[in-house]
Amino acid sequence: xxxxxxxxxxxxxxxxxxxLFFLTLNMALIVSNDYKKESLSFVSHVVxxxxxxxxxxxxxxxxxxxxxxIHDYTDRRFSTLEEALQHEDSxxxxxxxxxxxxxxxxxxYFETGRQADSFYKELNLQDARxxxxxxxxxxxxxxxxxxxxxxxxxxRKKELVENAEHLSFFFHxxxxxxxxxxxxxxxxxxxxxxxxxxxxxxxxxxxxEFERRTSLTxxxxxxxxxxxxxxxxxxxxxxxxxxxxxxxxxxxIYFIFYDYSGLLSxxxxxxxxxxxxxxxxxxxxxxxxxxxxxxxxxxLALQIVFNWITYALALHLRNGHLTYIxxxxxxxxxxxxxxxxxxxxxxxxxxxxxxxxxxxxxHAWFTMNNPMTIFSYYEVVTxxxxxxxxxxxxxxxxxxxxxQSLL
Amino acid sequence: MLEVHHVTKNYQSFTALKEVDxxxxxxxxxxxxxxxxxxxxxxxxxxxxxxxxxxEITYNHExxxxxxxxYRDILGYLPQDFGYYKSYTAEKYLMYIAALKGLDKxxxxxxxxELLELVGLQDVGRKKLKKFSGGMIQxxxxxxxxxxxxxxxxxxxxxxxxDPKERARFKRLLSTLARDRIILLSxxxxxxxxxxxxxxxxxxxxxxxxxxxxxxxxxxxxxKLFEAIIPFEDVEAYHSKFSVLSEKQEKNGIKVRFVSExxxxxxxxxxxxxxxFLYVYEEETDLSEDRKHD
Ligand SMILES: Nc1ncnc2c1ncn2[C@@H]1O[C@H](COP(=O)(O)OP(=O)(O)OP(=O)(O)O)[C@@H](O)[C@H]1O
Ligand SMILES: [Mg+2]
Numbered sequence: 072x073x074x075x076x077x078x079x080x081x082x083x084x085x086x087x088x089x090x091l092f093f094l095t096l097n098m099a100l101i102v103s104n105d106y107k108k109e110s111l112s113f114v115s116h117v118v119x120x121x122x123x124x125x126x127x128x129x130x131x132x133x134x135x136x137x138x139x140x141i142h143d144y145t146d147r148r149f150s151t152l153e154e155a156l157q158h159e160d161s162x163x164x165x166x167x168x169x170x171x172x173x174x175x176x177x178x179x180y181f182e183t184g185r186q187a188d189s190f191y192k193e194l195n196l197q198d199a200r201x202x203x204x205x206x207x208x209x210x211x212x213x214x215x216x217x218x219x220x221x222x223x224x225x226x227r228k229k230e231l232v233e234n235a236e237h238l239s240f241f242f243h244x245x246x247x248x249x250x251x252x253x254x255x256x257x258x259x260x261x262x263x264x265x266x267x268x269x270x271x272x273x274x275x276x277x278x279x280e281f282e283r284r285t286s287l288t289x290x291x292x293x294x295x296x297x298x299x300x301x302x303x304x305x306x307x308x309x310x311x312x313x314x315x316x317x318x319x320x321x322x323x324i325y326f327i328f329y330d331y332s333g334l335l336s337x338x339x340x341x342x343x344x345x346x347x348x349x350x351x352x353x354x355x356x357x358x359x360x361x362x363x364x365x366x367x368x369x370x371l372a373l374q375i376v377f378n379w380i381t382y383a384l385a386l387h388l389r390n391g392h393l394t395y396i397x398x399x400x401x402x403x404x405x406x407x408x409x410x411x412x413x414x415x416x417x418x419x420x421x422x423x424x425x426x427x428x429x430x431x432x433x434h435a436w437f438t439m440n441n442p443m444t445i446f447s448y449y450e451v452v453t454x455x456x457x458x459x460x461x462x463x464x465x466x467x468x469x470x471x472x473x474x475q476s477l478l
Numbered sequence: 479m480l481e482v483h484h485v486t487k488n489y490q491s492f493t494a495l496k497e498v499d500x501x502x503x504x505x506x507x508x509x510x511x512x513x514x515x516x517x518x519x520x521x522x523x524x525x526x527x528x529x530x531x532x533x534e535i536t537y538n539h540e541x542x543x544x545x546x547x548x549y550r551d552i553l554g555y556l557p558q559d560f561g562y563y564k565s566y567t568a569e570k571y572l573m574y575i576a577a578l579k580g581l582d583k584x585x586x587x588x589x590x591x592e593l594l595e596l597v598g599l600q601d602v603g604r605k606k607l608k609k610f611s612g613g614m615i616q617x618x619x620x621x622x623x624x625x626x627x628x629x630x631x632x633x634x635x636x637x638x639x640x641d642p643k644e645r646a647r648f649k650r651l652l653s654t655l656a657r658d659r660i661i662l663l664s665x666x667x668x669x670x671x672x673x674x675x676x677x678x679x680x681x682x683x684x685x686x687x688x689x690x691x692x693x694x695x696x697x698x699x700x701x702k703l704f705e706a707i708i709p710f711e712d713v714e715a716y717h718s719k720f721s722v723l724s725e726k727q728e729k730n731g732i733k734v735r736f737v738s739e740x741x742x743x744x745x746x747x748x749x750x751x752x753x754x755f756l757y758v759y760e761e762e763t764d765l766s767e768d769r770k771h772d
Binding site: 072075280283284285286287288289290291292293294295297298474476477478 | 575
């Protein structure tokens with residue numbers, strides 16, 4: 072009978088229209104960074120030529136190659152790239168365009184690579200902490216929590232340097248902002264799209280009989296109100312399928328469009344990727360691919376939580392439109408509520424453990440880059456707690472529904 | 479045996495039914511009452527769509543809510559407002575409901591064919607429901623109620639929208655079905671249940687006023703029902719003195735049919751079920767007239 076409910080889920084023309092619309096939107100979003108594409112691919116050559124990490128050896132080779140390139144255009148002989156660049160007028164004007172581009176890129180990755188070690192040595196997380204404390208006006212218990220968390224962050228920073236995670240080559244973050252592009256722009260778009268689809272679909276399935284006035288006939292059959300249990304399972308499966316499809320399609324196109332070859336096994340917490348002062352640091356030593364996998368898993372789990380929230384709402388409201396509105400109100404109300412939590416106790420952090428907050432900062436998932444969610448287990452706890460909570464609420468709502476008058 | 483024990487039903491502060499006691503055994507029961515009397519409310523409680531505010535309903539001495547699936551399994555229900563999926567064919571919709579009723583596919587197919595024939599829809603089983611007329615939809619509704627060969631069949635105004643021919647067919651169908659099951663149907667059309675109902679239930683002022691067979695009901699007016707042809711200007715006077723059930727234009731005046739406690743120089747006539755219905759709910763009509771005025 073779950074099959075019947077599943078078929079109801081996929082019988083909504085609005086759903087297909089929306090999926091199509093979202094996919095088109097995502098493609099436009101992907102293509103919007105087209106102009107970066109050409110120079111972006113240089114890092115793949117770097118990995119191919121010099122290995123996956125900016126070790127002293129590979130930096131040395133890069134420097135040699137750079138100098139060789141320069142020496143083609145000048146009679147002067149430099150011993151370091153740094154020296155050569157101080158005299159760039161002697162060769163740049165005569166350089167061919169593509170050699171110039173190559174040199175520029177090489178220097179970019181070379182210099183970044185060379186700075187990596189000292190940058191992490193000097194990186195002071197205490198600055199980040201006091202910045203956050205000022206920015207969010209934290210005090211008392213909240214301050215203690217952050218002090219504690221930044222100590223853990225400090226540990227992790229030491230560990231990643233020991234593992235040389237920071238030396239993995241990646242698209243130059245300050246130049247291309249590919250992390251933000253993939254996980255913030257596209258990632259957040261994907262999450263919101265999947266959320267809209269999940270809420271629509273779940274409300275559609277759950278209120279199907281009420282919206283079509285067949286409830287009086289169908290809830291009196293032997294299957295009767297237990298149909299709602301099938302709907303729960305069916306809408307969860309359908310939300311998962313639809314979300315997975317939108318993710319897979321969009322990410323598929325993305326990775327066809329942007330060449331990540333050579334970077335897939337780069338450590339996530341590398342220095343090259345950093346876009347601002349604070350480089351991205353994940354709580355665990357994961358490669359880019361592993362991070363992406365974690366991200367997709369968390370994104371799907373998030374949809375399941377949204378599905379369960381919607382299910383509970385729809386069971387009480389028995390009306391599709393009211394359910395959408397209620398979901399939106401709940402979302403907004405939660406954001407208000409969390410911003411009202413007192414900033415002088417740990418409570419303000421507890422308020423962050425919510426799917427409604429989580430969906431806003433996807434680019435910081437599994438990292439220590441958002442001070443308000445700087446907990447290694449933030450994503451897991453949020454998903455587990457709300458998931459469990461809404462399993463209970465869903466079960467309670469179902470029980471309640473079986474005793475309701477259906478008029 | 480289906481029993482309603484002292485059931486009261488409130489909608490918020492409004493009481494729709496009060497202290498209703500009823501027993502149903504095999505046979506057809508007609509629920510005859512005017513609009514808003516609480517027929518649908520009673521039926522919705524009998525099919526567990528809603529629950530008594532007080533009292534309980536039992537089937538074979540067990541509460542129907544506790545029986546749950548076991549009870550729904552022997553239940554057939556046609557709601558007053560029968561909802562359907564427009565893009566489904568009659569067969570597909572019936573197959574779906576059959577699945578919800580736990581019938582297996584092959585059995586359901588045979589049963590649906592049989593039922594569609596029974597209600598005269600065998601030729602349109604493959605047509606989409608959105609192309610059906612109101613009366614045809616109503617007959618699909620009757621089919622779905624009968625799918626699981628229910629022991630308890632509850633039909634809320636099943637004849638609404640049926641033409642006289644279909645009405646007659648339906649009446650025949652009911653009498654053949656009544657042998658080994660409980661059938662409760664509501665209507666305000668007396669002829670629908672006349673001659674086939676084993677008992678007729680009348681609800682008035684939120685309570686069960688009568689639950690009697692037709693003979694007993696008619697005997698309520700035995701010797702009190704008269705007809706007379708009177709001049710037009712006397713009609714007003716008759717209305718104020720007696721309960722006038724009907725009047726009819728004749729060539730030499732107006733023929734009035736009325737109830738009087740005393741005999742007079744009038745023609746005594748055999749009361750019909752319709753007369754009883756009109757007489758019982760006469761005040762109610764007056765009441766609603768009053769309401770219109772204020
Ligand atoms: N959901 C409800 N909420 C509040 N009052 C209701 C509700 N349903 C019915 N009522 C009231 O209960 C009374 C009985 O309604 P019910 O629908 O049972 O009447 P009925 O006998 O089926 O009438 P009809 O012949 O028009 O179908 C009416 O006064 C109605 O206004
Ligand atoms: Mg009714």
